[in-house]
Amino acid sequence: MMAQLRSELLKQRSSQTNLGLFAGMLGLVLLAVLLHGFGLPAGDLAKRNNQLMVFGRGEFLGALFAALLGAMSFTGEIRHGTIRPTFLVSPWRSRVVAAKVAASTLMGAGFGLVASALAAVVGAGVLGACGVDVQLDGGDYLLLVSGGTAASALWAAIGVGIGATLRDQVPTLIGISAWLLFVEGLFGGDLADVSRFAPGTLGMAISGQEPDTLLAPAVSLLLLALYALAAAAAGWLGTTRRDVA
Amino acid sequence: MRIRRGQDGAADPVVAVSSLTKRFGELTAVDGLSFALEAGTVTGFLGPNGAGKTTTLRLLLGLAEPTAGEALVFGRRYRELDQPARRVGAVLESNDFHPGRSGRDHLRVLALAAEIPQVRVEEVLELVELERAAGRRVKTYSLGMRQRLGLAAALLGDPELLILDEPANGLDPAGVHWLRTFLRGFAERGGTVLVSSHALAEIAQTVDQVVIIDRGRLVSSAALDELAGRGESLEEAYLELTAGGAG
Numbered sequence: 001m002m003a004q005l006r007s008e009l010l011k012q013r014s015s016q017t018n019l020g021l022f023a024g025m026l027g028l029v030l031l032a033v034l035l036h037g038f039g040l041p042a043g044d045l046a047k048r049n050n051q052l053m054v055f056g057r058g059e060f061l062g063a064l065f066a067a068l069l070g071a072m073s074f075t076g077e078i079r080h081g082t083i084r085p086t087f088l089v090s091p092w093r094s095r096v097v098a099a100k101v102a103a104s105t106l107m108g109a110g111f112g113l114v115a116s117a118l119a120a121v122v123g124a125g126v127l128g129a130c131g132v133d134v135q136l137d138g139g140d141y142l143l144l145v146s147g148g149t150a151a152s153a154l155w156a157a158i159g160v161g162i163g164a165t166l167r168d169q170v171p172t173l174i175g176i177s178a179w180l181l182f183v184e185g186l187f188g189g190d191l192a193d194v195s196r197f198a199p200g201t202l203g204m205a206i207s208g209q210e211p212d213t214l215l216a217p218a219v220s221l222l223l224l225a226l227y228a229l230a231a232a233a234a235g236w237l238g239t240t241r242r243d244v245a
Numbered sequence: 246m247r248i249r250r251g252q253d254g255a256a257d258p259v260v261a262v263s264s265l266t267k268r269f270g271e272l273t274a275v276d277g278l279s280f281a282l283e284a285g286t287v288t289g290f291l292g293p294n295g296a297g298k299t300t301t302l303r304l305l306l307g308l309a310e311p312t313a314g315e316a317l318v319f320g321r322r323y324r325e326l327d328q329p330a331r332r333v334g335a336v337l338e339s340n341d342f343h344p345g346r347s348g349r350d351h352l353r354v355l356a357l358a359a360e361i362p363q364v365r366v367e368e369v370l371e372l373v374e375l376e377r378a379a380g381r382r383v384k385t386y387s388l389g390m391r392q393r394l395g396l397a398a399a400l401l402g403d404p405e406l407l408i409l410d411e412p413a414n415g416l417d418p419a420g421v422h423w424l425r426t427f428l429r430g431f432a433e434r435g436g437t438v439l440v441s442s443h444a445l446a447e448i449a450q451t452v453d454q455v456v457i458i459d460r461g462r463l464v465s466s467a468a469l470d471e472l473a474g475r476g477e478s479l480e481e482a483y484l485e486l487t488a489g490g491a492g
Binding site: 003006010011014016017063068076081082084085086087088089090091092095107243244 | 303306307308309310323324326329330333335337338340341342343344346350351353354355357358359360398401402405488
């Protein structure tokens, strides 16, 4: 298993794909925090919840890009045909899926850590530039960064599961992006209560955003871990039971 | 290369395909196919397009599950081998690479998973004469270079059996000559080769025997000497057996 994990980690490091994802994530975190910070009226920006939301863009984008990274760890192998040599040297597919989940979780955690920390640092700078006092304390920062790291790690595992289930890269990446960027945002009205249990919203809750309306971070972490487990199980089933073209 | 024997001292057939059948819905791609290969032979696996060659190789290598029958290597299903990369090397497609990864990293990824020492990566790169291009991304490689990189990956574990699907595609005449010499030498050292190809003239210079299939069924399994004894060239026998090679 460790050999397979080392192999998967080298796959993740040895192409430009993840570097491109990482750079894209950093650029979007900067853009999102700057636009929110300078776009909101100073009065709104002074509210603690809004500051959590602005700083929480790091968690949100970290989770999104971690999910894409996880998904591409599988769909990329299908797209480029490398799944064949992968399964020829490691015909034990459960082991390959487990190694992909582990490697993507580690990389996803790294994405989340950097994105959350960057958003916090840049967010504090933007508030300072706008003359707004930061209402967040050390505990808030800790939760933003640790929660963002954990949420991104779990979303990377979810991405692997979705990628292994759908296999086709384009629908997988569009589906994940559409869900996080658009679909969960449509939950409102009578569905507002349900939306607290949606996986993207759970990620926000883990990092301490909207504490008055969302679930507690610990509960959210547990629920998102269950999502990750379910997605990985679906990916495992799809991988072990289907032929490779 | 280490030739291993069973507990009774007798070697299992290296490849044993028995009543192998694979259906995709209504389509029967492989239909009750049986053949066996002994160690130290080079076998041409021939048939028209759509005859079921690649499907048979996928079944043999555990990439697909048979509908009925079995395909064994060294007496076991592929995924039941302890260290498959150290017993079987295979190339099914000439382009199974991440275009943004270097040739060397492609091999390192596989060597890590198969627990093969990294020094072997450099050995196989030298063997296929790719050491100078090994640091370049695969997207800059010619088709012939990709074929040689695929062969290098198959050779990583110093296997006893090589399964190659159209390995000469894209190779220049010198490359084809090199491949032929390599495969003959591999068999002379006790290795076994199963090579699928449409290049009959080249196959006739490389293999000891042929397995010819058509519409998923075995139509001939014979030594080249047998065909020659009947006064037939490989091409004549092939065209006769496969009804003109239609398909």
